[in-house]
Amino acid sequence: MKPRILIAGETATIKPLVAMLGDYYEIGLATQPERVELAARNRPPELILLTADFQKSNRGDLCQQLKRDQAATHDTPLLMLASDEEERSLALEVGCSDTIAIPFLPAEVQGRVQTYLSLFQARQAQNNYSIRLQNAVRERTSELENALADLSASRQEVIHKLARAGEFKDTDTGVHIWRMAAYAKVLALETGLSEELACRLEEAAPMHDIGKIGIPDAILKKAGKLDDLEWQVMRQHTVIGARILQPSPSSLMTLAASIAEHHHERWDGTGYPHGLAGDAIPLEARIVAIADVFDALTMRRPYKEAWRVEQALEAIYADSGSHFDPQLVTCFTAALPQILEIKETFERREEETLQ
Numbered sequence: 001m002k003p004r005i006l007i008a009g010e011t012a013t014i015k016p017l018v019a020m021l022g023d024y025y026e027i028g029l030a031t032q033p034e035r036v037e038l039a040a041r042n043r044p045p046e047l048i049l050l051t052a053d054f055q056k057s058n059r060g061d062l063c064q065q066l067k068r069d070q071a072a073t074h075d076t077p078l079l080m081l082a083s084d085e086e087e088r089s090l091a092l093e094v095g096c097s098d099t100i101a102i103p104f105l106p107a108e109v110q111g112r113v114q115t116y117l118s119l120f121q122a123r124q125a126q127n128n129y130s131i132r133l134q135n136a137v138r139e140r141t142s143e144l145e146n147a148l149a150d151l152s153a154s155r156q157e158v159i160h161k162l163a164r165a166g167e168f169k170d171t172d173t174g175v176h177i178w179r180m181a182a183y184a185k186v187l188a189l190e191t192g193l194s195e196e197l198a199c200r201l202e203e204a205a206p207m208h209d210i211g212k213i214g215i216p217d218a219i220l221k222k223a224g225k226l227d228d229l230e231w232q233v234m235r236q237h238t239v240i241g242a243r244i245l246q247p248s249p250s251s252l253m254t255l256a257a258s259i260a261e262h263h264h265e266r267w268d269g270t271g272y273p274h275g276l277a278g279d280a281i282p283l284e285a286r287i288v289a290i291a292d293v294f295d296a297l298t299m300r301r302p303y304k305e306a307w308r309v310e311q312a313l314e315a316i317y318a319d320s321g322s323h324f325d326p327q328l329v330t331c332f333t334a335a336l337p338q339i340l341e342i343k344e345t346f347e348r349r350e351e352e353t354l355q
Contacts, residue, residue: 002026003117004043008036008062009051009081017049020106021113033062041072047117048073050080052087052102063094075123077116176295179346181205183291183339190335191287191328204256205288208263211241223303235272238264255284263288268322278325286325290316290332293323298343309340 005021006028007014018027028045030036040048048066050059059080066073080091082099091099100112185202189195212220215237219230226234241260245253262276262285269277297312307315313336320329332339 004045005047006045007049010053013051013053044072046120047077052081060094067095077120177206180291180295182342184288186335186338187287190331207256208259210244211237214240238273258282259285259288266323267325290324
């Protein structure tokens with residue numbers, strides 16, 4: 001298909017231009033100033049050639065109108081025939097791409113037209129490529145977002161199933177692991193951890209007792225007190241949990257393994273499985289230890305009634321510096337309003353479920 005050129009001017013002037021260019025291009029004509037813009041909109045050209053026939057004021061207004069038309073001719077090359085320096089200056093002031101001197105030479109007209117058509121077509125090709133690229137990027141981004149959403153959902157499902165596997169053999173209600181994890185996130189934020197790290201801790205915390213699936217039911221569900229040998233076996237759930245979750249290239253699983261292995265360590269070094277003390281205990285495990293104990297004390301279990309919040313706090317304060325990191329106990333106290341709000345939210349949900 002031939003490139004389309006719109007030639008605007010009086011009939012007598014445009015005839016030689018049509019004869020000169022007609023074999024190479026599709027020619028559109030506009031012999032009155034008021035018809036030029038309409039002709040350009042009806043069939044947008046790739047170049048507009050304006051003769052010097054129209055009055056100067058008409059030519060100036062016409063060029064400005066064509067350049068203002070974003071949809072049809074804003075980017076279209078506009079060449080004006082100019083008989084003197086004044087007309088040339090006018091043309092450039094009102095937005096013409098270039099001028100052609102009168103009297104014109106056929107070779108100059110053809111060369112100038114071809115040059116600006118090539119520039120216009122290259123710019124259009126670049127614009128079209130950019131649009132296709134943007135659409136491809138948008139489409140690919142959407143695909144990646146959907147894939148990440150699916151991956152996140154799958155990861156959450158795996159985490160939930162692993163966590164429930166550990167709780168399945170215990171006598172807890174299952175709500176414990178999610179409520180405790182919510183407490184842990186609030187406490188993590190209070191200690192100064194970033195939102196990202198706190199959220200990751202909340203995801204990892206429910207897997208803290210995954211190792212219980214390796215403990216015999218006779219010990220795990222024993223109604224009475226465990227003897228020394230049974231207690232040694234029970235303590236192994238921390239190491240078993242770490243072995244289940246590691247090795248793994250996932251930073252989340254590495255975090256979960258650290259929590260599973262160390263959440264029964266004590267600040268004074270009398271905990272298990274390794275007898276770590278103070279800052280040697282990973283921070284994530286120290287955070288989960290407080291959240292776990294607080295929730296365990298304040299929830300009802302088959303073998304005990306729920307403690308009042310005040311009783312649970314007294315127990316945690318009493319163990320500050322022995323069982324728990326004292327700085328984290330202070331942070332827990334500061335975060336208590338949020339902790340209690342979470343507790344009430346979970347209780348309300350449980351009540352709604354039972355109704």
